[in-house]
Amino acid sequence: MTRRQRRMALVGVLVLGVGAAVALALSAFEENLLYFISPSEVVAGDAPADRAFRLGGMVEEGSVQRESQGLRVHFVLTDYAQRVPVAYDGILPDLFREGQGIVAKGHLDAEGVFVASEVLAKHDETYMPPEVADALKKAEGKAPAPQP
Amino acid sequence: MIPELGHFALILALCLALIQASLPLLGAWRGRAGWMAVARPAAVGQFVFVALSYAALTYAFVANDFSVLYVAHNSNSELPLVYRVSAVWGSHEGSLLLWMLVLAGWTLAVAAFSRSLNPYFAARVLAVMGLISIGFLAFVLFTSNPFERLVPGALEGRDLNPLLQDPGMAVHPPMLYMGYVGFSVAFAFAIAALMGGRLDGAWARWSRPWTTVAWAFLTFGITLGSWWAYNELGWGGWWFWDPVENASFMPWLVGTALVHSLAVSEKRDGFKSWTVLLAIFAFSLSLLGTFLVRSGVLNSVHAFATDPARGLFILGFLAVVIGGSLGLYAWRAPRVRSTGHFALVSRESALLFNNALLVVAAASILLGTLYPLFLDALGLGKISVGPPYFDAVFVPLMLVLLVLLGFGPMARWKQDRVGRIWHGLRGAAVVAVAALILAAVFYASEHLVLVASLALAVWITATTLLGLWRRLRTPAAGRIRRPPRAFVGMTLAHLGVAVFTVGVAVSGAFSTERDVRLAPGEHYPMGPYTFTFQGVDSVQGPNYTASRGMVEVQRDGAPVSVLYAEKRIYPVRGAAMTEAAVDAGVFRDLYVALGEPLGGGSWSLRLYHKPFMRWIWFGGLMMMFGGLLAASDRRYRTVQVRQPEGALAQEAGRVHV
Numbered sequence: 001m002t003r004r005q006r007r008m009a010l011v012g013v014l015v016l017g018v019g020a021a022v023a024l025a026l027s028a029f030e031e032n033l034l035y036f037i038s039p040s041e042v043v044a045g046d047a048p049a050d051r052a053f054r055l056g057g058m059v060e061e062g063s064v065q066r067e068s069q070g071l072r073v074h075f076v077l078t079d080y081a082q083r084v085p086v087a088y089d090g091i092l093p094d095l096f097r098e099g100q101g102i103v104a105k106g107h108l109d110a111e112g113v114f115v116a117s118e119v120l121a122k123h124d125e126t127y128m129p130p131e132v133a134d135a136l137k138k139a140e141g142k143a144p145a146p147q148p
Numbered sequence: 149m150i151p152e153l154g155h156f157a158l159i160l161a162l163c164l165a166l167i168q169a170s171l172p173l174l175g176a177w178r179g180r181a182g183w184m185a186v187a188r189p190a191a192v193g194q195f196v197f198v199a200l201s202y203a204a205l206t207y208a209f210v211a212n213d214f215s216v217l218y219v220a221h222n223s224n225s226e227l228p229l230v231y232r233v234s235a236v237w238g239s240h241e242g243s244l245l246l247w248m249l250v251l252a253g254w255t256l257a258v259a260a261f262s263r264s265l266n267p268y269f270a271a272r273v274l275a276v277m278g279l280i281s282i283g284f285l286a287f288v289l290f291t292s293n294p295f296e297r298l299v300p301g302a303l304e305g306r307d308l309n310p311l312l313q314d315p316g317m318a319v320h321p322p323m324l325y326m327g328y329v330g331f332s333v334a335f336a337f338a339i340a341a342l343m344g345g346r347l348d349g350a351w352a353r354w355s356r357p358w359t360t361v362a363w364a365f366l367t368f369g370i371t372l373g374s375w376w377a378y379n380e381l382g383w384g385g386w387w388f389w390d391p392v393e394n395a396s397f398m399p400w401l402v403g404t405a406l407v408h409s410l411a412v413s414e415k416r417d418g419f420k421s422w423t424v425l426l427a428i429f430a431f432s433l434s435l436l437g438t439f440l441v442r443s444g445v446l447n448s449v450h451a452f453a454t455d456p457a458r459g460l461f462i463l464g465f466l467a468v469v470i471g472g473s474l475g476l477y478a479w480r481a482p483r484v485r486s487t488g489h490f491a492l493v494s495r496e497s498a499l500l501f502n503n504a505l506l507v508v509a510a511a512s513i514l515l516g517t518l519y520p521l522f523l524d525a526l527g528l529g530k531i532s533v534g535p536p537y538f539d540a541v542f543v544p545l546m547l548v549l550l551v552l553l554g555f556g557p558m559a560r561w562k563q564d565r566v567g568r569i570w571h572g573l574r575g576a577a578v579v580a581v582a583a584l585i586l587a588a589v590f591y592a593s594e595h596l597v598l599v600a601s602l603a604l605a606v607w608i609t610a611t612t613l614l615g616l617w618r619r620l621r622t623p624a625a626g627r628i629r630r631p632p633r634a635f636v637g638m639t640l641a642h643l644g645v646a647v648f649t650v651g652v653a654v655s656g657a658f659s660t661e662r663d664v665r666l667a668p669g670e671h672y673p674m675g676p677y678t679f680t681f682q683g684v685d686s687v688q689g690p691n692y693t694a695s696r697g698m699v700e701v702q703r704d705g706a707p708v709s710v711l712y713a714e715k716r717i718y719p720v721r722g723a724a725m726t727e728a729a730v731d732a733g734v735f736r737d738l739y740v741a742l743g744e745p746l747g748g749g750s751w752s753l754r755l756y757h758k759p760f761m762r763w764i765w766f767g768g769l770m771m772m773f774g775g776l777l778a779a780s781d782r783r784y785r786t787v788q789v790r791q792p793e794g795a796l797a798q799e800a801g802r803v804h805v
């Protein structure tokens with residue numbers, strides 16, 4: 001091979017490899033994209049039926065109920081306009097409590113219950129996830145403006 | 149009074165940084181030795197004043213001076229002393245001051261160890277570091293002053309974020325910053341070389357140990373962060389693909405590419421413009437990482453501050469640094485000629501593919517980290533991509549890299565033959581294929597990644613040891629040659645990759661994780677282990693109260709360990725914290741975390757059995773030590789940059805043209 005051919009071969013292999021990696025990345029990106037949906041949007045039927053999404057809102061006061069056996073817990077997420085019942089199997093994070101803004105990842109079942117695979121409540125007690133703050137604002141802003 | 153002194157010292161440091169950035173640069177341009185000579189004393193002075201300022205803030209923490217706003221927000225008189233010292237970098241303002249201290253320290257080191265360097269080059273390097281200092285000092289002074297007073301002073305502080313009250317988190321940020329900021333040296337070398345228009349072997353040889361040390365610190369910092377997350381976040385994972393972690397991982401990946409590409413630049417005078425570009429990217433990503441974590445862009449445990457003035461400054465600063473250096477690169481790099489040619493089969497090619505893989509991996513992480521932020525900023529909806537995305541992209545890329553890792557060090561520079569490499573690696577390949585078959589038989593198809601990873605770990609180990617054996621063996625039988633430290637360092641780091649791979653693969657495939665509900669006296673079997681819950685008592689800490697659950701672990705009836713997992717309440721912040729209990733072993737970790745009380749003395753508990761967890765961090769430590777060892781190679785210490793007669797005058801003349 002001449003030097004030019006060698007170089008072209010090297011460049012060709014690199015371009016192919018990088019192209020494959022980019023294709024891989026973009027398809028993985030598309031597949032694993034999670035949209036954030038508010039309770040109002042869920043009730044309006046805007047939630048995807050066949051894929052997971054993230055649901056955020058306030059944990060409604062007095063809504064947390066544990067089953068007497070096992071770890072299943074039920075609560076209601078609200079943006080003060082609409083309510084979505086949530087079921088979760090597992091240990092809730094330290095900062096989970098009623099009246100707290102949280103984000104849950106999961107999917108809707110046939111009965112309209114959001115089955116969460118993961119519940120996130122980060123930060124300290126005055127913190128509000130920005131998505132939740134936004135969703136509350138959209139839902140007529142009945143809630144006091146959150147302080148980050 | 150002392151906080152004001154600290155503030156004043158910081159202002160003086162900024163003045164010195166202005167001098168350090170301007171006069172030496174002008175001197176190098178005009179050929180004035182006296183102006184260039186200002187760089188070193190200015191760097192020393194800057195370090196002294198930044199250190200004084202840092203000491204003043206530390207004093208305010210130690211003395212519980214709650215009339216300082218930052219102290220009042222991040223400390224408490226009940227906080228143990230060691231965490232009062234580490235609370236200095238517990239939030240935005242102080243962590244930037246720490247960043248500044250580390251930068252001043254690296255600058256001081258460059259000033260001290262650059263005496264044999266071409267004076268023009270040294271002056272430019274120090275000036276570039278001065279420019280970075282100006283940016284950071286201005287940022288601290290104008291938007292994030294840690295010495296701001298609270299009038300009237302608070303009686304008691306709001307306490308440090310409980311998540312940060314952990315030994316791992318106390319050490320993690322300084323190590324991470326040592327790495328981030330260390331890349332500023334590689335960056336300064338690259339920019340100075342571009343300015344002078346000289347990128348020769350000496351430049352690469354000078355950059356190399358600095359870059360490798362920075363990389364080693366970054367490796368250590370990330371390893372510590374991972375270990376902290378495992379212990380402190382209470383769900384037993386060691387990596388979450390959280391934006392905060394990605395922020396430190398991207399510079400690491402590009403830094404790893406840089407360490408390898410510098411080898412080609414030094415030994416073969418090749419890849420030079422690429423190396424410069426990597427140095428620019430590594431530092432830019434370090435800046436991006438610092439700011440992503442510290443500006444509050446991300447909603448995550450690290451990001452506390454939100455302030456538009458800061459955001460604008462950060463964007464402006466990033467634009468100046470990245471835009472300026474890329475502009476300089478576009479202007480100057482076409483002059484840089486790499487003289488080393490290489491064949492398709494050669495070590496250069498292997499390193500080129502290594503670089504391509506690492507950079508593509510970093511880019512895919514950048515996409516997953518920044519794209520959601522962009523969409524959000526543009527008001528196009530809120531999305532996120534979780535760990536599945538990162539796993540799907542990252543794991544295949546790294547598996548290819550691991551295959552390559554076996555070949556690269558065995559290939560000769562410039563030109564090699566496939567037949568020769570194969571001949572040398574036959575033995576290792578046989579062992580690796582045997583491991584592959586064995587793993588496939590045992591673990592079948594359901595653990596494809598595990599089988600591939602195990603075989604690759606064996607492959608890397610075998611080839612690396614083979615390489616070491618070749619180096620040790622001398623033509624004269626019975627004698628052992630001592631290989632250079634750089635080679636030993638590389639060997640250690642590559643073995644670390646193998647150890648890390650085993651840890652990730654095995655713990656990923658065979659961890660048992662159960663969230664269970666247990667009443668006191670109840671037990672839960674897990675493989676050969678039995679976890680028995682013995683109830684919860686209450687414990688009083690210095691600044692928290694805790695419910696402490698006791699879990700006895702037995703293996704086949706024999707006691708193994710008693711684990712005390714805590715759920716702490718920090719009353720000042722009203723924050724609850726899970727303090728997991730871990731019985732660590734070489735081949736398995738037993739992990740217990742306390743969930744919530746479920747009434748009647750029952751609690752929810754996380755019980756994990758995680759095999760080979762330690763290997764993950766041990767692999768990281770091996771990589772770090774490998775890096776440090778390589779950087780201490782004698783050839784970097786004895787290097788004398790010989791200047792041909794009149795080279796200095798020549799250089800000065802050339803720049804005028």
